[in-house]
Amino acid sequence: MSKVVLITGASSGIGKCIGEYLIQKDFIVYGTSRNPDKYKDSKFPILALNVKENNTILKTVNTVIEKEGRLDVVINNAGAGITGPIEETPEVEIKNNFETNFFGPINVIKAVLPQMREQQSGLIINITSIAGYMGLPYRGIYSASKGALELLTEAFRxxxxxxxxxxxxxxxxDFATNIAAGRYHAPLLETSPYLKPYGDTLNLMDEHVDNGSNPNVMAQAIYKIINTSDPKVHYKIGEFMQKFSIVLKRILPDKVYEKLLMSHYKL
Structure with missing residues (x-):
């Protein structure tokens, strides 16, 4: 029996790539987007869902269950980027980021658990970020929201x-996707004391995304995880040095690691 998969934020980038890869492997795939009408040429159905609106989550989850009779895999991929000096990032944008990256996945999980309990089976994959393992300069809010989801998963398991x-x-x-286009950027203010370091870091971040890995690597990793009988708590997918940075944080003294990060970002 083909497994039924629901992927949030699947209209572009990593989510779209995962969906297209899984249908090639004979999975039944449903994706979601806030504006599904824009993606009528998608290779798999795109349903309306906004992770900040619980009624849309429940409606879409129920639609999939009614059509397929089950829900085997849920991939919490929908997310939002945010950059800026924490001091200058509006509170409304900080809350908006947590609504998308943290509370959104929680509500998706809550919506699918009754069906998975009834089936006595299911797999939920939360897409976080290597940035969630460390507080990165001018990406502190993003690091915090993704790090919170990492810890939540440990408890939920x-x-x-x-x-x-x-x-x-x-x-x-870093993967070569359009994530930077949808990211909230705190404005570069001419009067800001952070103008030069933030501007330089912003350019470096965009360069990393532009030179990122092919998102097919993520799709292949997700496929392997789905076919693993007992998935690990954490998986890191990316370039060697990005993954190794997590190891370094674990073994180096805090101040030494902080100096390495500051040197990397030229701060």
Whole structure:
């Protein structure tokens, strides 16, 4: 029996790539977008869902279950980038980022758990970020929202084990997608004391995305995880040095690691 997969934020980038890869492997795939009418040429159905609006989450989840009778894999991929000096980032944008990157996935998980409990099976994959393992300069809010989702997954896994529902984190590094286009950027203010370091860091971040890995690497990793009987708690997918940076944080003294990051960002 083909597994039924629901992917949030699947109209472009990593989510779209995962969906297209999985249908080639005979999965039944549903994706979501806030504006599904823009993607009528998608290779798999795109349903309306805004992770900040719980009624749209429940409606879409129920639609998939009514059509297929089950829901085997949920991939919490929808997310939003945010950059800027924390001091100059509007509170409304900080809350908006957490609504998308943290509370949104929680509400998706809550919506699918009753069906997975009834099936006595299911897999939930939370797409986080390597940035969630460290507080990055001018990406502190993004690091915090993704790091919070990483920790949430650790707790959720233990709560769900008795129902045979599995959950894991997949933390990507930089991939060549259009994520930068949808990212909130705190404006570069001429009067800001952060003008030069923030501007330089912003350019460096965009360069990293432009030179990022092919998102097919993520799709292949997700496919392997789905076919793993007992997924790990955390997976890191990206260039060697991006993954190695997490190892360094674990073994180096805090101030030494901080100096390495500051040197990398030329701060």
């Amino acid at each position: 233990m709560e769900l084990k008795g129902f045979n529902i599995k959950m894991t984190n997949v933390a990507p590094g």
